[in-house]
Amino acid sequence: RAKAEGGNRFALADPDSDARAISRHHLTHHLPAALRGAEFFIEYQPLVKMRDGSLEGAEALVRWSHPRHGVLGPDRFIPLAEHTGLIVPLGRWVLREAVRQACQWQVRGIGGARPLKVNVNLSPRQLHHPELVEDTIAVLEEAGLPPSSLCLEVTETAMIRADENELRPLRQLADLGVGIALDDFGTGYSNLANLRRLPASTLKLDRSFTQGLQRAPADPVDLKIVEGIVSLAHTLELSVTVEGVETSTQADQLRDLGCDSAQGWYYARPGPPERLPEAV
Ligand code: C2E
Ligand code: MG
Ligand code: MG
Ligand code: MG
Numbered sequence: 647r648a649k650a651e652g653g654n655r656f657a658l659a660d661p662d663s664d665a666r667a668i669s670r671h672h673l674t675h676h677l678p679a680a681l682r683g684a685e686f687f688i689e690y691q692p693l694v695k696m697r698d699g700s701l702e703g704a705e706a707l708v709r710w711s712h713p714r715h716g717v718l719g720p721d722r723f724i725p726l727a728e729h730t731g732l733i734v735p736l737g738r739w740v741l742r743e744a745v746r747q748a749c750q751w752q753v754r755g756i757g758g759a760r761p762l763k764v765n766v767n768l769s770p771r772q773l774h775h776p777e778l779v780e781d782t783i784a785v786l787e788e789a790g791l792p793p794s795s796l797c798l799e800v801t802e803t804a805m806i807r808a809d810e811n812e813l814r815p816l817r818q819l820a821d822l823g824v825g826i827a828l829d830d831f832g833t834g835y836s837n838l839a840n841l842r843r844l845p846a847s848t849l850k851l852d853r854s855f856t857q858g859l860q861r862a863p864a865d866p867v868d869l870k871i872v873e874g875i876v877s878l879a880h881t882l883e884l885s886v887t888v889e890g891v892e893t894s895t896q897a898d899q900l901r902d903l904g905c906d907s908a909q910g911w912y913y914a915r916p917g918p919p920e921r922l923p924e925a926v
Contacts, residue, residue: 677732691915703748703763705909708740742789745766754923801830806836806837825847827846828849828884831851838878841878848885853889855875856891864899873903886905887906888908891909893912897913
């Protein structure tokens with residue numbers, strides 16, 4: 647775990663108790679300087695096509711390399727950045743950086759004939775920012791990345807809370823070819839009929855469903871639930887990506903249930919961009 651989080655000595659010593667000791671106030675206070683001082687970095691976790699195991703792309707996951715507290719995961723600072731509004735410039739930085747990185751992979755031909763995609767998480771505050779569409783188009787054009795090589799991940803919860811005005815920017819981006827994924831699906835109590843009105847192209851099934859399939863044979867009800875979600879998603883022409891696949895047992899069952907793509911430690915942990923070619 648320490649290795650996955652950057653391998654710093656602090657994390658090895660005692661990641662959680664140290665992290666807990668840092669106050670929210672302290673982190674919030676230092677966020678702006680951290681952004682100016684380039685203390686953030688991105689790890690990429692491979693997304694794999696289940697049918698043939700080929701590399702499809704990667705999700706960009708931000709980390710904070712804190713000068714005193716070591717590497718902090720996004721759960722420690724994204725909510726604070728969201729609260730203070732700093733998520734907007736931070737998110738813009740992640741987007742620009744990830745798009746630039748995807749462009750490099752494509753130029754170097756990593757992933758073979760199919761161009762690799764990059765997934766970037768969007769928080770609710772970014773979703774509501776008036777310049778989301780403009781900014782995103784500008785970032786894609788600046789790097790020269792085709793819109794279809796970018797997928798924006800919005801949690802199911804944020805998406806179902808959005809009204810028509812708030813969905814419009816996502817729809818505009820979707821019309822340009824940008825993929826939209828419903829992240830952590832299954833945790834947000836969607837009105838299933840409502841899924842139809844969302845501009846999503848992919849449903850990312852939350853890790854909690856994957857966890858139910860750790861043993862074979864899995865609980866038949868767990869299997870039926872995933873089967874039902876996959877079938878509903880496919881009816882709505884959404885592809886299904888599963889999160890948190892940790893074992894071959896899970897991978898086999900999820901493939902047999904018709905899931906299209908997968909992400910998880912079984913395939914690869916999040917890592918620096920240089921490591922992605924090894925995942926091909
Ligand atoms: P997420 O988008 O659902 O990302 C997947 C999380 O699951 C990542 O945690 C990843 O490291 C972890 N994961 C992947 N495979 C496995 C596995 O097999 N087992 C287990 N137990 N975990 C696995 P991480 O990197 O800590 O990110 C947590 C959350 O922080 C993300 O959840 C996302 O919601 C948010 N986040 C990360 N980067 C950004 C960002 O740039 N902007 C925004 N707004 N949110 C971000
Ligand atoms: Mg995500
Ligand atoms: Mg997710
Ligand atoms: Mg998740």
